[in-house]
Amino acid sequence: MEFGFALPGRGPLAKPDIVLGMATQADTLRYDSVFVTDHVVLPASMARSVYPYSTTGQLAGGAAQDYLEPLATLGYLAHATKRVRLGTSVLVVPYRNPLVAAKTLATIDQLSGGRVILGAGVGWLREEFEALATPAFENRGAVTDEYLKLMRATWTADPVTFEGKHYRVRNVHALPKPAQRGGIPIWIGGHTDAALKRAGTLGDAWHPIGLRPPAMLRPDEYAQKVKQIHAWAQRAGRDPKSVALTLRAPMEVRSKRAKAAAGDRPLLQGTGAEVAADLKQYVALGVTHFVFDPTVPDIKAVLANMERFAHDVRPALKNATLAGHPRSKAASRSPRQ
Numbered sequence: 001m002e003f004g005f006a007l008p009g010r011g012p013l014a015k016p017d018i019v020l021g022m023a024t025q026a027d028t029l030r031y032d033s034v035f036v037t038d039h040v041v042l043p044a045s046m047a048r049s050v051y052p053y054s055t056t057g058q059l060a061g062g063a064a065q066d067y068l069e070p071l072a073t074l075g076y077l078a079h080a081t082k083r084v085r086l087g088t089s090v091l092v093v094p095y096r097n098p099l100v101a102a103k104t105l106a107t108i109d110q111l112s113g114g115r116v117i118l119g120a121g122v123g124w125l126r127e128e129f130e131a132l133a134t135p136a137f138e139n140r141g142a143v144t145d146e147y148l149k150l151m152r153a154t155w156t157a158d159p160v161t162f163e164g165k166h167y168r169v170r171n172v173h174a175l176p177k178p179a180q181r182g183g184i185p186i187w188i189g190g191h192t193d194a195a196l197k198r199a200g201t202l203g204d205a206w207h208p209i210g211l212r213p214p215a216m217l218r219p220d221e222y223a224q225k226v227k228q229i230h231a232w233a234q235r236a237g238r239d240p241k242s243v244a245l246t247l248r249a250p251m252e253v254r255s256k257r258a259k260a261a262a263g264d265r266p267l268l269q270g271t272g273a274e275v276a277a278d279l280k281q282y283v284a285l286g287v288t289h290f291v292f293d294p295t296v297p298d299i300k301a302v303l304a305n306m307e308r309f310a311h312d313v314r315p316a317l318k319n320a321t322l323a324g325h326p327r328s329k330a331a332s333r334s335p336r337q
């Protein structure tokens with residue numbers, strides 16, 4: 001069982017000292033991963049786009065906020081941390097030239113000693129696609145599939161030749177390769193039918209954000225989507241169990257001195273025992289890696305929550321068992337010897 005935290009890459013906490021402090025705290029407390037998120041520019045008006053993870057359809061905090069570039073941030077964290085894995089949750093794949101992105105990620109993997117995870121998504125913000133002069137917004141799914149295949153080839157073959165509809169390259173060296181055997185693991189973000197197909201046919205893991213309007217992605221819903229992923233994997237001739245299962249969601253372990261909030265308790269928010277019981281429901285479905293979002297933009301509260309989880313919840317999950325779903329080797333590769 002593995003646990004990580006999403007770092008505050010945007011908004012009031014998107015400051016180098018805060019991001020570094022949270023990442024080093026994760027390292028010290030022996031968390032397994034930290035993740036950064038991705039936007040390059042945010043349009044002043046998002047009249048044509050709907051943010052899929054809020055009830056309002058708008059990005060929290062609006063467009064005029066700091067947003068750290070994820071790959072540059074990972075390069076910084078590769079030096080500043082020692083053991084924690086470094087991931088994107090998620091990188092919008094069509095935004096970047098796939099050879100350049102693959103080269104950058106391979107370099108960070110070398111600098112970090114084989115600790116990178118590529119969480120990959122297709123994107124949702126049409127105005128940002130247009131500002132970046134990417135391939136057409138309508139083609140983002142097909143472009144993502146092709147770019148991911150090319151990136152994987154770039155990490156595993158030499159020289160590299162790739163013939164696709166959206167990108168072609170012939171007989172080039174892209175060195176060095178990543179430190180991880182078999183290349184950097186690819187975790188597919190999203191919970192749409194297209195994302196589930198992509199996870200089953202291309203991914204090393206499925207990496208949905210649990211929070212979706214109007215509430216959490218509950219265990220019964222998660223289980224149904226896993227069935228779809230497994231069906232797609234079988235059609236592609238893959239072992240369904242080779243696709244690891246992860247979940248990213250807000251989490252808060254309430255202080256023993258704090259009173260419970262009025263109303264229904266959100267999943268993964270409550271006492272240590274309540275949070276542990278919630279997590280065990282997902283563990284029983286085969287989830288092997290959880291990535292937690294802070295629930296408040298207060299770094300002192302965030303760091304305290306990390307400590308409470310490490311001391312009060314994680315030990316209770318030590319012996320939690322998976323429902324016949326061993327941890328995927330492909331989703332967590334070891335460095336080359």
